Amino acid sequence: MNALTSLPQFPWMSLLILMPLGGALLCLLHGKRPADCRGLALATALATFGVALYLFVCHGQGSERWLLYEDASWIPAYGIRYVLAMDGIALLMVLLTAFMQVSAILLAWRVERHVGSFFALLLLLESGLMGIFLAYDLVLFYLFWEVALIPMFFLISVWGGEQRRRAALKFFLYTLVGSLCMLVAIIALYQINGAQTGTYTFVIGDLLKTQLTAAQEGWLFAGFLAAFIVKSPLVPFHTWLTDALTEAPAAGSLDLTGLLLKTGIYGLIRVAFPLFPNATASFLPILGALALIGLFHAAWSAYHQDDIKRLLAYSSISHLGLVVLGLAAWQLTAWEGSILLMVTHGITTGALFVLVALIRERTGTRSMQELGGLWGQAPCLAALFLLFALASLGLPGLANFAGEILVLLGTFQEHPVWAVVALLGVVFAAAYMLRLVQGVIWGPAKTERTLPDLSMREWLMLLPMAILVVWIGLYPAPFLAPLHGAVATLLAGGLP
Amino acid sequence: MSLLDLLAMLPILILAFGATAILMAGAWYREPLPLLVGGIVTALLAALSAGLVSPPVPEIAGLFSAGGYARFYTILWSLLAAAGLMTGSRYVIEKRIGAGEYVSLVLYAAAGMSLLSAAAHLVGLFIALEMFTLAFYILIASNRGCAMAAEAGLKYLLLGAVATGFMAFGIALIYAASGSLALPDAVVLLSVETGELQAWGLLGWGMILVAVGFKISLAPFHLWTPDVYQGAPAPVTGLLATGSKGAVVAALVGLLAMSGPVWKDLTDLVWLLAALTMLAGAFGALGQTNLKRLLAYSSVTHMGTLLVGVLCQTTEGFVATTFYVVTYVITSLGAFAVIASLADGRGEPMSFDQWRGLGYRHPVRCGVLVLLLLSLAGLPATAGFMAKFAVFHAALQSGYIGLTMLGIFASVISFAFYLRVTILLFQPDEQASRWHQGSVFEHAVLAVCSSAVLVLGLFPGPLFDLIRNILP
Numbered sequence: 001m002n003a004l005t006s007l008p009q010f011p012w013m014s015l016l017i018l019m020p021l022g023g024a025l026l027c028l029l030h031g032k033r034p035a036d037c038r039g040l041a042l043a044t045a046l047a048t049f050g051v052a053l054y055l056f057v058c059h060g061q062g063s064e065r066w067l068l069y070e071d072a073s074w075i076p077a078y079g080i081r082y083v084l085a086m087d088g089i090a091l092l093m094v095l096l097t098a099f100m101q102v103s104a105i106l107l108a109w110r111v112e113r114h115v116g117s118f119f120a121l122l123l124l125l126e127s128g129l130m131g132i133f134l135a136y137d138l139v140l141f142y143l144f145w146e147v148a149l150i151p152m153f154f155l156i157s158v159w160g161g162e163q164r165r166r167a168a169l170k171f172f173l174y175t176l177v178g179s180l181c182m183l184v185a186i187i188a189l190y191q192i193n194g195a196q197t198g199t200y201t202f203v204i205g206d207l208l209k210t211q212l213t214a215a216q217e218g219w220l221f222a223g224f225l226a227a228f229i230v231k232s233p234l235v236p237f238h239t240w241l242t243d244a245l246t247e248a249p250a251a252g253s254l255d256l257t258g259l260l261l262k263t264g265i266y267g268l269i270r271v272a273f274p275l276f277p278n279a280t281a282s283f284l285p286i287l288g289a290l291a292l293i294g295l296f297h298a299a300w301s302a303y304h305q306d307d308i309k310r311l312l313a314y315s316s317i318s319h320l321g322l323v324v325l326g327l328a329a330w331q332l333t334a335w336e337g338s339i340l341l342m343v344t345h346g347i348t349t350g351a352l353f354v355l356v357a358l359i360r361e362r363t364g365t366r367s368m369q370e371l372g373g374l375w376g377q378a379p380c381l382a383a384l385f386l387l388f389a390l391a392s393l394g395l396p397g398l399a400n401f402a403g404e405i406l407v408l409l410g411t412f413q414e415h416p417v418w419a420v421v422a423l424l425g426v427v428f429a430a431a432y433m434l435r436l437v438q439g440v441i442w443g444p445a446k447t448e449r450t451l452p453d454l455s456m457r458e459w460l461m462l463l464p465m466a467i468l469v470v471w472i473g474l475y476p477a478p479f480l481a482p483l484h485g486a487v488a489t490l491l492a493g494g495l496p
Numbered sequence: 497m498s499l500l501d502l503l504a505m506l507p508i509l510i511l512a513f514g515a516t517a518i519l520m521a522g523a524w525y526r527e528p529l530p531l532l533v534g535g536i537v538t539a540l541l542a543a544l545s546a547g548l549v550s551p552p553v554p555e556i557a558g559l560f561s562a563g564g565y566a567r568f569y570t571i572l573w574s575l576l577a578a579a580g581l582m583t584g585s586r587y588v589i590e591k592r593i594g595a596g597e598y599v600s601l602v603l604y605a606a607a608g609m610s611l612l613s614a615a616a617h618l619v620g621l622f623i624a625l626e627m628f629t630l631a632f633y634i635l636i637a638s639n640r641g642c643a644m645a646a647e648a649g650l651k652y653l654l655l656g657a658v659a660t661g662f663m664a665f666g667i668a669l670i671y672a673a674s675g676s677l678a679l680p681d682a683v684v685l686l687s688v689e690t691g692e693l694q695a696w697g698l699l700g701w702g703m704i705l706v707a708v709g710f711k712i713s714l715a716p717f718h719l720w721t722p723d724v725y726q727g728a729p730a731p732v733t734g735l736l737a738t739g740s741k742g743a744v745v746a747a748l749v750g751l752l753a754m755s756g757p758v759w760k761d762l763t764d765l766v767w768l769l770a771a772l773t774m775l776a777g778a779f780g781a782l783g784q785t786n787l788k789r790l791l792a793y794s795s796v797t798h799m800g801t802l803l804v805g806v807l808c809q810t811t812e813g814f815v816a817t818t819f820y821v822v823t824y825v826i827t828s829l830g831a832f833a834v835i836a837s838l839a840d841g842r843g844e845p846m847s848f849d850q851w852r853g854l855g856y857r858h859p860v861r862c863g864v865l866v867l868l869l870l871s872l873a874g875l876p877a878t879a880g881f882m883a884k885f886a887v888f889h890a891a892l893q894s895g896y897i898g899l900t901m902l903g904i905f906a907s908v909i910s911f912a913f914y915l916r917v918t919i920l921l922f923q924p925d926e927q928a929s930r931w932h933q934g935s936v937f938e939h940a941v942l943a944v945c946s947s948a949v950l951v952l953g954l955f956p957g958p959l960f961d962l963i964r965n966i967l968p
């Protein structure tokens with residue numbers, strides 16, 4: 001029995017990263033046969049989701065610091081190791097990534113141009129995202145952080161809308177400036193720690209013990225913050241997102257809003273906060289203020305959009321403001337709410353982006369002035385649109401409400417004023433969401449036309465999301481359960 | 497010079513005698529392909545002998561070292577010559593250039609570069625530098641029908657002559673100040689208090705620095721680079737951009753690693769040169785609409801980054817610089833090989849108009865080009881990232897925070913112009929024309945370069961260890 005348990009664990013996490021990568025390579029090789037590519041990509045995404053689901057069910061309930069841990073030497077010359085670690089938060093993000101990617105591939109089913117490359121890039125993106133959520137060595141983390149940028153850059157610049165080249169370049173350079181600041185901070189932290197302990201390492205767990213002066217801590221924290229805040233994005237640095245989201249192809253928008261934005265917040269939670277606790281403590285009020293400003297500014301902008309995709313882009317920024325506010329409250333309930341809200345926002349806004357893409361396919365427009373009356377023309381589509389819009393504005397009983405209420409409750413205990421102000425922001429969300437619903441599905445139809453309702457493939461895409469939205473809204477406990485231990489550890493400073 | 501000395505020089509002798517033999521053979525036998533293959537085999541043989549035959553003496557006639565470091569670069573430059581001949585084969589055959597001359601010149605250049613990387617004496621340094629520069633004067637202008645090539649050759653010749661003048665005068669001044677031309681001595685004697693003569697020695701070092709600046713195109717001595725790169729045929733540009741610069745940097749690292757920290761008085765100047773070069777290259781590349789000129793400015797930025805590693809004056813710095821040279825040589829050579837492989841009767845695709853939409857016509861080679869450009873930019877998982885990582889690591893360790901931030905800034909700009917090219921490649925364009933499908937040789941070079949970029953990006957450990965062991 002002992003011999004069995006001492007065997008090295010099966011490298012599940014490496015499998016999560018390598019499977020999409022393998023699928024991407026196969027897609028590239030079969031680029032000449034689009035039908036094969038679609039099948040291959042879907043099979044890969046489903047298999048990855050299967051692995052993620054297995055991990056959630058069978059490894060989700062551990063009491064140890066890490067549910068899974070992999071460690072191997074990689075570049076000994078610089079003490080860089082291949083370390084993957086999964087706690088409850090990472091598990092949830094991995095599950096979300098695998099789930100959304102299945103939808104993204106179904107959504108990309110109709111892509112006509114260069115099918116093999118498109119699916120290869122989607123799968124490469126999945127691989128990079130899995131890496132970001134699982135890496136526990138800073139260089140490995142940085143590698144996946146940048147690798148995830150490239151597929152998104154090509155998805156936007158080749159398959160995007162009218163302004164795609166500008167949007168792609170803006171997206172890349174904005175995030176690049178942030179991540180290069182992070183790279184300098186990573187190397188500096190490595191050297192400071194190495195000089196203190198004598199062993200040079202990039203493993204986050206070992207770097208936690210570094211002794212830093214206040215000035216050092218401030219500068220290094222700022223370097224990491226530059227990367228994460230631009231990616232999140234908090235308000236003064238958000239302009240790349242609206243362009244990128246608007247110009248990206250449908251599946252790209254889905255991944256961008258549902259997953260890529262989460263990496264910024266995840267980076268704060270996993271890397272920046274634990275490494276620099278003192279700097280974090282003094283920065284939290286500013287973070288809270290930025291989050292509130294973002295919440296309102298984005299909601300206000302969303303209200304004034306005519307392009308429904310742009311409206312959703314701003315709504316994403318607004319929602320993420322609330323997520324960051326929950327983190328800034330530094331309180332157990334608020335953090336759990338924030339992480340849950342990240343997941344549910346990914347699903348609801350992702351589903352809305354899917355629906356926008358479907359509406360665009362059918363009507364050829366995204367402008368609210370030309371839309372309307374969808375309820376009569378395509379009732380199932382309209383009903384699902386209503387469901388996800390209501391979920392997005394935080395209707396009780398649907399997914400986002402669970403996260404929002406936890407964030408507000410937790411924040412209220414620490415900073416009652418913040419919570420009250422944020423509550424007003426949630427009202428704003430109702431305003432722009434209702435305007436969206438009114439403009440798209442109700443009212444008179446602007447043009448006489450018969451629209452096809454949802455096809456089998458589209459049902460397959462949306463129904464699981466709809467079920468999840470209702471399930472999490474009514475019974476979020478299974479998704480909160482893996483978070484308890486991880487969040488408590490992180491709030492206590494990240495050390496076990 | 498004893499027999500042992502000759503044995504220690506075996507790889508260089510293979511290159512030089514092979515080159516001479518092929519030159520002679522070319523005078524009677526006009527068929528190009530056997531001559532080219534002969535050249536490639538000679539270069540590979542030289543690399544093999546450098547790797548397998550261990551030198552019996554550490555130094556050759558007091559002029560050149562035969563240590564691990566010198567051997568490492570001999571292998572690199574021999575392989576580079578083989579790759580250069582492979583990418584140049586179609587050019588030589590189609591333009592009806594004397595294959596004997598071309599092959600022998602490339603091999604002579606490789607011998608010169610190998611000697612330069614091994615220089616242990618100022619005279620040896622001078623001879624080696626002239627040896628490969630002379631070969632390049634001819635190679636650049638080898639296409640006699642092309643006015644641009646002639647202009648490029650003349651430009652390189654004139655500026656090369658100026659640089660040679662500076663180099664010779666600098667060496668003379670150092671000799672006057674220190675009384676020695678052997679390398680560690682010349683530097684060490686300078687660092688000892690030699691009264692008013694020390695100023696002359698420093699001036700001499702400054703002049704050598706100017707000559708080096710011309711050769712590896714440091715700002716403000718970089719203005720010839722874009723013109724020459726544009727005018728020279730791509731296979732030659734590939735050699736010029738990589739070998740001729742890498743060998744000079746290698747010699748510089750060799751000198752400094754041997755001589756200990758004596759550059760104190762020149763540090764500020766080198767700092768300034770590095771900063772200027774990184775920025776001048778990055779901003780210069782931003783406005784280009786010709787891929788070869790863009791790559792020229794990008795090479796300027798890279799030389800600036802390399803100089804940061806040199807400036808550190810630590811083992812870390814030298815390891816990083818050497819690693820950077822290797823990755824830069826592989827990546828840059830690959831990029832020019834892509835251009836060379838596409839060239840056909842119309843010439844080489846150069847202007848951005850010609851490149852627009854080419855990604856859909858030649859997906860594999862354009863994919864390789866994108867990979868190489870991203871490596872030049874320093875994207876993680878490619879060799880370029882590990883190289884930049886190592887250099888910035890060394891710079892931060894030596895306390896050059898400002899220079900590191902400047903380097904990061906230059907990197908951001910570099911990403912902008914490299915990405916512009918990748919966007920261009922995959923921009924839909926119905927008018928994009930087909931170019932040559934490339935020869936087997938060219939595809940082989942591209943396959944080697946692109947896989948080396950990925951392997952060195954993901955598993956750089958062994959190369960780092962090797963470099964650390966052979967550093968003089």
